[in-house]
Amino acid sequence: MAHLPRGRALAAAADRHADGDRTEEWEAVGFNIPVAEFCKVETPVAVGPDLLAVEIDIDECVQRLRVLADAEIAEALLNQRAVSGIGNIWKSETLWACRVSPFARMASVGDEKLREIVVTARKLLRQSVASTSRSRFAVYGRRGEPCRRCGTVIEMRRQGPDARVTYWCPRCQLQ
Numbered sequence: 001m002a003h004l005p006r007g008r009a010l011a012a013a014a015d016r017h018a019d020g021d022r023t024e025e026w027e028a029v030g031f032n033i034p035v036a037e038f039c040k041v042e043t044p045v046a047v048g049p050d051l052l053a054v055e056i057d058i059d060e061c062v063q064r065l066r067v068l069a070d071a072e073i074a075e076a077l078l079n080q081r082a083v084s085g086i087g088n089i090w091k092s093e094t095l096w097a098c099r100v101s102p103f104a105r106m107a108s109v110g111d112e113k114l115r116e117i118v119v120t121a122r123k124l125l126r127q128s129v130a131s132t133s134r135s136r137f138a139v140y141g142r143r144g145e146p147c148r149r150c151g152t153v154i155e156m157r158r159q160g161p162d163a164r165v166t167y168w169c170p171r172c173q174l175q
Ligand SMILES: [Zn+2]
Pocket: 147, 148, 149, 150, 151, 152, 169, 170, 171, 172, 173
């Protein structure tokens, strides 16, 4: 991952092409980007169903998540090979809505609950397209504030190998 000042990212990508080191690994398109994250693309990546698509197969999403049996649920939801479209915000929001602990192992989450999680994520994602107000978040960015369901203080922890922030209510997300 490279953090470069605005403009440098594209220059770095262009340099690779200019010196003949064209490996098809890099493709950068962006305007006015403050931070660029580059990652090596391993070929070919099978991306999971897009939760924002008009029609999706919920059962396929559940099956693809099931493959990640050893993963913590919040990590699994970020895995774009299982389902695509869930970012860090909606990971936390979805699990709060479904009362599931972000640290629950996939294997401990039943099929019915997993289905509910996928359906809820899809609903929240589709709603989010219409609005960008931060105040609508139930847990994300609300560390130290009261849970809107039970009043318990919302907690935050960094989770997984990429240390992505996870917000949750320790009282009503016990599963
Ligand atoms: Zn709560």
